[in-house]
């Protein structure tokens with residue numbers, strides 16, 4: 001973990017423009033998917049500059065795959081890829097290393113990999129991924145903390161997921177792309193990142209239809225080839241900056257947004273009284289004089305994103321009344337609450353729900369337990385009186401491109417310090 005802290009002195013108005021980077025949760029699937037190209041190079045354009053990207057590049061390098069990162073563009077050459085077991089330490093530093101399973105099964109029919117890590121959000125099983133791989137004919141075992149996946153051949157199948165899962169949907173889309181015959185995935189997730197990965201795979205020669213709906217149909221192909229792909233904007237980063245604008249924005253514009261992806265957040269911010277002007281690919285946000293309390297429940301896309309539940313919390317302390325958050329995806333995703341309490345926040349937390357009372361926050365020393373908790377503490381610092389010091393910023397750097405510079409350019413009093 002990084003030996004740096006981020007410090008914020010609260011109370012500044014934010015003005016100006018910020019550009020949203022490529023989507024983390026797309027990038028972390030597009031990079032593993034690229035290893036499926038046995039001919040030609042894949043060029044991924046507009047990647048976020050985050051440590052999850054460099055960790056995945058390093059995992060590809062372990063398989064003798066070349067990676068050449070030029071700014072935000074990444075060239076991946078997987079023609080000479082070799083199947084090797086993937087080491088535990090790197091695999092455990094991010095959740096999305098589980099996408100190596102689907103991609104490697106498709107390419108090599110075999111994968112040995114440590115169990116995935118990622119943010120501590122309570123139990124995060126991968127039973128639906130495994131159920132899907134087994135339905136395609138793979139043998140999956142878990143021995144001494146590593147997953148062994150092997151298939152003589154992959155055969156298309158009909159798979160109904162018991163739980164709507166982003167990761168399982170993408171993993172099975174990848175594996176089924178190179179299976180023999182037709183696969184039908186039912187009760188799948190519909191997140192924009194899934195559509196983005198399907199579009200990359202189709203441009204690589206796959207035959208996937210229905211991504212973005214409840215059912216995805218895949219006709220397996222023998223092999224995939226290189227292509228060029230431009231990533232979608234990060235709707236969670238966009239949401240984080242929209243909330244920053246809702247807390248402290250005046251003449252404040254967020255660029256490179258797909259407004260359709262933001263609807264569940266936009267409607268909640270408007271309900272709270274925030275003024276939002278929506279353009280083709282940007283939003284102008286103005287903080288209100290008075291905030292109304294709101295009630296929100298996290299749901300799978302297009303519902304309110306669990307990843308924005310923590311970042312929106314600081315805005316709710318400003319409301320004139322009690323707000324309620326119900327977390328249905330990860331009921332234990334409330335590790336930010338104790339840290340906010342150090343800042344003077346009044347929150348009642350009960351399994352899966354939090355009641356948020358009007359509170360005047362004060363700067364304090366706080367610890368990011370996970371990526372979005374880190375974003376939450378940073379946003380809390382923007383409205384707090386005095387200086388907030390955020391520790392464990394490695395979590396934030398896993399998922400936000402240059403967050404300190406971006407907020408500085410908007411006028412925030414924020415900086416990094418070495419410990």
Ligand code: EPU
Pocket residue numbers: 025026028095096119123124125126127128129130163164165166167168189236306307329330371372399
């Ligand atoms: N689940 C199962 N079994 C499975 C898979 C999931 O029970 O086999 C459950 C999970 O425990 C959870 C729910 O299903 O309760 C949804 O999990 P999902 O698989 O959709 O989540 P994920 O793929 O592990 C991705 C994002 C998360 C985001 C969730 C929900 C990536 C790398 N991660 O995780 O992003 O919170 O979808 O939208 O795409 C973040 O960006 O901070 C982050 C944690």
